[in-house]
Amino acid sequence: GAVVSQHPSWVICKSGTSVKIECRSLDFQATTMFWYRQFPKQSLMLMATSNEGSKATYEQGVEKDKFLINHASLTLSTLTVTSAHPEDSSFYICSARDTGEVEQYFGPGTRLTVT
């Protein structure tokens, strides 16, 4: 099956710094990538949808200037959490789909802890 990787798998950063998370589709072209956030004991909440070569579409309540998304190629999307604060500590998961595919393939997730 299709494989999606994320890097790093976990990261600890200080409040006020920025953190970049990479999402890669390893064996298919991801025309669309999705970024989710999951707080403990809660479900996944979609943050934004990104299509290769175009600006990301953010869900209501998600600050686009704080969560910068770049989908520069058909295999890579990045999420940068700028000026991170402790309340940004969460599990960030990306998923990817190719045109015409039913399924979204999820990455293994990145656990961000902001101290």
Added chain:
Amino acid sequence: GQNIDQPTEMTATEGAIVQINCTYQTSGFNGLFWYQQHAGEAPTFLSYNVLDGLEEKGRFSSFLSRSKGYSYLLLKELQMKDSASYLCAVRDGDYKLSFGAGTTVTVRA
């Protein structure tokens, strides 16, 4: 918007059957997914329904009734490794998934 409801927790015995219900009210419907998620891991795909009826896949089956806004996931011959959270997700016309809060299934020996 999307409103997706599923029970918070269920407990069952090893070897038994458990049925997890999911009801949804959505502004657009383009398929319903079930995912399994173990703590600290990403969701893994279990099933997909877009037409009414039952889809069977080994020990797991999923049912959909679009007119009732209802789905269930049936887990048969429960094993200890099936202890996990099960997420119901509805896809809209833009291929965006909206997830329910998840049902934590605990399998007891």
